[in-house]
Amino acid sequence: MSLETEVDLPGGAVLPGALPEALRAELVAFRRDLHMHPELGNQEFRTTAAIKERLERAGLKPRVLSSGTGVICDIGTDDEAGTDAAVLALRADIDGLPIPDMKTECPYRSTVPDRAHACGHDVHTTVVLGAGLVLAELHRQGLLPRPVRLIFQPAEEVLPGGAADAVADGALDDVGRILAVHCDPRVDAGRIGLREGPITSACDRLEIALDGPGGHTARPHLTTDLVTAAARVVTDVPALVGRRVDSRSGLAVTWGRIESGHAPNVIPQHAELSGTVRCLDLSTWRQAPDIVVAAIDEVANLHGAKSEITYVRGVPPVVNEAGAAALLRDAMVARRGVESVEGTEQSLGGEDFSWYLEHVPGAMARLGVRPPGERTVRDLHQGDFDVDEHAITVGVELFTAAAFLDALR
Secondary structure (H helix, E strand, C coil): CCCCCCCCCHHHCCCCCCCCHHHHHHHHHHHHHHHHCCCCCCCCHHHHHHHHHHHHHCCCCCEECCCCCCEEEEECCCCCCCCCCCEEEEEEECCCECCCCCCCCCCCCCCCCCCECCCCHHHHHHHHHHHHHHHHHHHHCCCCCCCEEEEEECCCCCCCCCHHHHHHCCCCCCEEEEEEEEEEEEEECCCEEECCEECCCEEEEEEEEEECCCEECCCHHHCCCHHHHHHHHHHHHHHHHHCCCCHHHCCEEEEEEEEECCCCCEECCEEEEEEEEEECCHHHHHHHHHHHHHHHHHHHHHCCCEEEEEEEEEECCCEECHHHHHHHHHHHHHHHCHHHEEECCCCCCCCCCHHHHCCCCEEEEEEEEECCCCCCCCCCCCCCCCCCCHHHHHHHHHHHHHHHHHHCC
């Protein structure tokens, strides 16, 4: 996909759907309110109520997902004459993270202990809400060329993600294409990062219990040295896995937790490890459980430890379809020029937006949230994460432009 193509509109027309100043200020306030009240996956009741209330105030008819959190709302599908046009879906995720907000001087920091919108889902939600409000007004004026569905999805941070539940609840019925953005603190506000093909990676969760008879540290030869066994699993399993697949697949096991023992002179009977399995390649991801479990069993058996493995399937890679990626590129170029779109690399992060792409074509763009000129990166999933709120305007106008350009294809 070329990132340097100008967008010519019929008759030199200007795209409608720019964000009015009054609504821009309202959306910033809405985002800050969400930021102050983060809720974990499948617990987003306040967030759901706030989204639903604002959409209803705009004359729309949102419905809450059957799980009790999350919202779906159609714009332009309720005309008396009906429509056969495929729906363009815009997706946001609404949950927060179980980490403390460390922005001590921020007036809108989280008010909920050990909860934070440290991944930008408050921005994603506000962007889709704002796009919906702008498009609803254009629809009232008879200017919306194609129906649009807003999807506010819960539980993105909870493997295997709330996207599959939203799909089961009808989120993709009649949808022809789906679009999303994700905050990127390494891209300046006012720009997006984009690529065709895989833009995120697969991500699974791994839980391991190792057991042995225990014993005295003076006599490790008479028992199973469980701490050493756990240490070897930590170091040897990633190396083994890396030698059993094509290295270009990027299959990687990374540990986040290891616990064992209570005293320096006692060999414990039990150890626990947990981590993630990530993969760049979809076909290798489908083989990953067998490969990883076999490697763990081999290492544990070598050291005489009994292993119990829980392999939790997470999400496949987000693979941007060429047409949908081109739509996002063209929409951004039409709004802000060729220089506003930059190429981006495939991330090892996981995103359950991939489940939608198992059913319909779509694409995700990286929404720049770094203040231009700032070199310090407040990374995702860290307690000091924050954004340049100009990104809200950029995201709204990106989606409204995409809604119009999609109808021209």
